[in-house]
Amino acid sequence: MSLVIQPIKAIPLIQPGDNLCQILFEALAREKIDLQDNDILVITQKIISKAEGRLVDITKVEPSDKAREIAAECQKDPRLVEVILSESKEVVRVAKGTLVVEHNLGFVCANAGVDHSNIDNTQSDEEIWYLKLPLNPDESARKIRSYFKERAGVNIGVIVIDSHGRAWREGIVGIMIGTAGVPALVDMRGQLDLFGEPLLITQIGAADELAAASSLVMGQANEHIPVVHVRGFPYPLSDETSLGDVLREKGKDLFR
Incomplete structure (x- = not known):
């Protein structure tokens, strides 16, 4: 077949x-x-x-000190980094533009799978939605x-x-x-x-x-x-x- x-x-x-x-x-x-x-x-x-x-508006997220530190290194929004950390067991690699983690589910991937693509952000200029x-x-x-x-x-x-x-x-x-x-x-x-x-x-x-x-x-x-x-x-x-x-x-x- x-x-x-x-x-x-x-x-x-x-x-x-x-x-x-x-x-x-x-x-x-x-x-x-x-x-x-x-x-x-x-x-x-x-x-x-x-x-x-599983949507999250990162404008309502307060980043931790750890998130701010990692965000400065990888040059990402600290609020986004805080969401990524909340979905992660361990940070594996940090570099400019890159944050690789072990996800809570056990696999290693970039940004804990937190994604901005194909998410409707046209309804408000004040909200920034991501999907976990x-x-x-x-x-x-x-x-x-x-x-x-x-x-x-x-x-x-x-x-x-x-x-x-x-x-x-x-x-x-x-x-x-x-x-x-x-x-x-x-x-x-x-x-x-x-x-x-x-x-x-x-x-x-x-x-x-x-x-x-x-x-x-x-x-x-x-x-x-x-x-x-x-x-x-x-x-x-x-x-x-x-x-x-x-x-x-x-x-x-x-x-x-």
């Missing part, structure tokens, strides 16, 4: 408190997509964060998966994705930050290669690979495609998977 990634274009702008599950269900109906078992919905974190009310990542993207994905199981009777997978840079290459790529049903890792160790030799270390970041492919379809600017429907994913769904499966222990992180 071919892997098919189909954009869902019938989704309105999401507001805090919106019933995202129902909105997704109705959008799929408008697109005439009949979900089947093993289909996957890939959802950008922005619409989940918006629905969950969902508190628990795995749980957000599980709720959506359960909703479709109960309402449509289908066993689907759901992943929540975000765009991250990488320590060793230029350019951002889509990565999984929350999963329900979609295996974060597929362990190929022990399977044979083309010449009959057993694979020793190969573990496939399957959810991340799907996130990157889906991000190509979604776009990064004004495309307004926050969700894609996937059919033909080459690995079976799994109930025993989470973001934690792909998080490398700090002692094994050679780029820290």
Whole structure:
């Protein structure tokens, strides 16, 4: 079976408190997509964060002394830095224009995923809104998966994705930050290669690979495609998977 990634274009702008599950269900109906078992919905974190009310107006944030000190070093708004610190376990790197942290969820990224793009700041000249990542993207994905199981009777997978840079290459790529049903890792160790030799270390970041492919379809600017429907994913769904499966222990992180 071919892997098919189909954009869902019938989704309105999401507001805090919106019933995202129902909105997704109705959008799929408008697109005439009949979900089947093993289909996957890939959802950008922005619409989940918006629905969950993860917006913050930094004009109402009082920066701490630590935030002011770091802001002077990286030349960012101290109020923004305070929000980033509140979302972080540890500051990993600080340089001009750069603040890399370990997010509360456990992964390392720039600015703790706090983002200003595709946020409506046109309503007031006095407010400056940013969006934080969902508190628990795995749980957000599980709720959506359960909703479709109960309402449509289908066993689907759901992943929540975000765009991250990488320590060793230029350019951002889509990565999984929350999963329900979609295996974060597929362990190929022990399977044979083309010449009959057993694979020793190969573990496939399957959810991340799907996130990157889906991000190509979604776009990064004004495309307004926050969700894609996937059919033909080459690995079976799994109930025993989470973001934690792909998080490398700090002692094994050679780029820290």
